[in-house]
Amino acid sequence: MKNVKNVNYWQIDNKVKNILEMKGVEVLPGELAWEKYRWVREYFVKKPKQGYFIWIKEQIDFPLLTCINILSKDIQQELNNLIVVEKNLDIRLKGTCNSLKRNLCGKHNACGKIILKENSSLKYEHIHSWNQKDVIDINYEFLLGKNSKLDYTYKIFSTPEELKIKTKVFCSENSAANLKVLGDSRNSKIKIEDRLILNGEKSSGILKLRLVGRKNSKISTDSQILAEAESKGHLDCQGLLIDKNSELSLTPELICKNKQAQVTHEASIGKISGEELYYLMSRGLNEQEAIDLIVNGFLEIK
Amino acid sequence: MLLEIENLEVEGEGKKILKGIDIEIRSGEVQALLGPNASGKSTLAQVISGNPKYEIIKGKIFFDREEITELQAEKRVKLGIALTWQNPPAIKGVKLSQLLEKISKVETEKFDIGKDLLKKEINLNFSGGERKMSELIQTISLNPKLVIFDEIDSGLDIKRLEKVAKIIKKEFIQKGVSILLITHSGEILNFLKPSLINVMVNGKIICKEKDFKKVLGVIKKYGYEKCKKCKLLAD
Structure with missing residues (x-):
């Protein structure tokens, strides 16, 4: 994050470095939010020890920023995050999580919920950048209210030793989700589990994965679209395998429980074409x- | 001599494609290479530019007096050899401007051709004319000493052909860049007037002639079959 002064929530190791509130946006450490608002407790499994609560109540015309760093050796982060976007807002958010030095052997465990209320829209860019000895485990759930829109991109171009990503998106009536998971893996073991649950009438979702395996990487994905209501979903998984010591396994799955629903998928793993090269x-x-x-x-x- | 090819024999996928090629191109000279389909013209272009897909089993290639027979492709580009591809592959997700940023030795902002292509992904859904223009832009950006144009005229109507020929004249010939024009139809030669024409049939150069009109006339009238029966056949 280039300009940390503008970061709404900034945590280094296990300490909050800075919080920047602005008109219409309440930012608190999760622990304080638990104490201040009884209603937030339904979104946390237990009282959070770390992590942020961001409550967006008014329209903000620039991106909100979060930044989580690991700077010291052998740090274990246990984040519990909650973002709430109120009705009729159109919000952009950029979240960065990274380790700032090599060989810190950091652990970053993060779980969170992102709530989009009726008619709201969120464009969320989530960028991870780790070093080789870090171990990362993230688990995010998105709850999309009626007529809401989510555009979520997760990018990781500098991968840790181990990475587990779980993402679940629940789409209610007429909501739309567009998810992208983009990863360029080197010397890394990556496990990705995505679930797109179309449980609202006329909801729709697209889930795209683009994964590159190089330098002894092992990547496995388990992506599922579950259509419970009359809805539309598309799953698009593509992998590129660069070296002979890497492995890539893509498992797309479609489950349809409504005869009016339409769910499709495409999946492929390719190599770099000699002609293009x-x-x-x-x-x-x-x-x-x-x-x-x-x-x-x-x-x-x- | 800028480019010297001596008795070059080349195999591709276990099959002999070039069977003893000799070509010499001086600095600033424009030569043409004509031949029927599958005669080995594009293979020669790829071999000069350093495509490792082909195996040189005999002969040598010199550029600017330096032997480059085994030199990697990217190093040949740095020496000044450029190739425009007949059927360039699409590079998905990479805009032409992004590639130019990485390869260009000249200020690409000054280009007055193909500006609308710069924001497009390289060769993805390009029309035939756009593909040729993209190849020309890339080649100009490399500021080469020798350009091999592999069928730059194929699929172009006369108006576009004239436009391409004008660009080649302005950007290369007038600047003293050597040219090897590979062509099947030969139409472009009327615009660029090579000083020597080489005719390749079945992996061999069977004719070298200064009067390009004479060769074009024969090929237009009789096709390459007449060339094969030519008394001057260098066999």
């Missing part, structure tokens, strides 16, 4: 530069 090398790029450019293009999805 040589084309770029015939422009003067060396092999690694050409691979990086092709990978960047693969991860660039609309």
